Amino acid sequence: MNWQLKMVQVLSNKKSLIKNIFLLFALQFFNYVAPFLILPYLARSFSVVTFGSYIYYITIAQFLAIFIGLGFDLSAPRRICKVNSEFLNNYVSVVYCLKLIALIFSNVVIVIFLLIVGKYESVMMFSLFITGLGLTLTPQWFFSSVQRMGVVSLAGIATKAMFLCFVYAFIKNDEDLHILYFLYSVSFLLPGIFCSVYLKTSYNIKLKIRKNMLVLIFKDTIDFFISRLVVSLYTTSCGLIIGTLKGAYSLSIYSVSEKLYLAAQSLIYPVTNSLYPYISQQQNKRFAILVFYCGVIISCIGVIAGCFISRDVLLFVFGEKYLQSNDVLKVFIFTLGVTFPSVILGYPILSSFKLSKYTNKSVYYGAVIFFISITYFIITNTLSPVTMASCVLLSETIVFLYRLGVFYTKFIRV
Secondary structure (H helix, E strand, O other), X not given: OHHHHHHHHHHHHHHHHHHHHHHHHHHHHHHHHHHHHOHHHHHHHXXXXXXXXHHHHHHHHHHHHHHHHOOHHHHHHHHHOOOOHHHHHHHHHHHHHHHHHHHHHHHHHHHHHHHXXXXXXXXXXXXXXXXXXXXXXXXXXXXXXOOOXXXXXXXXXXXXXXXXXXXXXXXXXXXXXXXXXXXXXHHHHHHHHHHHHHHHHHOOOOOOOOHHHHHHHHHHHHHHHHHHHHXXXXXXXXXXXXXXXXOHHHHHHHHHHHHHHHHHHHOHHHHHHHHHHHHHHHOOHHHXXXXXXXXXXXHHHHHHHHHHHHHHHHHHHOOHHHHHHHHHHHHHHHHHHHHHHHHHHHHHHHHHHOOXXXXXXXXXXXXXXXXHHHHHHHHOOOOOHHHHHHHXXXXXXXXXXXXXXXXXXXXXXX
């Protein structure tokens, strides 16, 4: 009888895992991929300069999302799945407080940065603040941890679908850029408000902030936050670097391939975010190893297929004038093939078995390699869209090889 109950529980957990992965896939698609679906339309509707301004805006918004996230999507699953209601109230309250502090601080930094580089616009800054407020209010880290993504996914999907419809309906030329900023920000604010209200009412959350827990919870998530921030410095910052040093044309050639890469990469995180709390609870090494091997196989197939269709993808999505970006896209396809198994190794597997320090350390090594390589290309005046993408590939490869070594020596052989 006991084994039957255990079997039912295992099947129930796996069913919940599959459902959570599906819902996270859907939400991630509309959060990150859906805005990129409008890039071909915007590239044809806007001038090159205005299109570049939008790319610049969403690049800053991506930095904002990482900074406000504070790594809680990675640190929260270890805590929320094993706590009582009193601790949960304090934990949720502290997370919201820390995210609010991060929102204020990051906006001050952005204002200073935009003023220094001469790109400050009040409308853009206001839209970035609204976007950040929506990210602050959205408790995806909580619902992912408890594997209850239904409401937050539906709310996010609905607003992102509205965003797409409104863009196609109202954005026609350069004069509509500020409207686009506003629509983008509202698509994050509305689900944030709805999901916060749902969290408070459905889980009877009472906001309580204990000062000592502010420090403890921040220390618990700081390593995850820094690792995500470092990764963003050698991925998201690339467009800013090449745009500043090589001009708008090179930025366009680089960005169209980078956006396709980021859109594909964003589909990885629903898998890892769903697997993380599941593996952390089950502590099943065989299942973890199986997941990694599946990730490697999928990556190999994806790289081979991607190299064959890369030119056709660029032609179909962005048009003939962007075919010069094909070499850049091929580099990013290989990068994606390395990133997928690397991410699976990092947070769902190593971190679930108390090896997260190695996961975070690998990112620092990757960042060092990136800045050394990018400095070399800048000094030798050989920086180009292809060499920039190559720096990202080299960095991600170092991260993967380090994690693979830890996986073999401290996980498989133990």
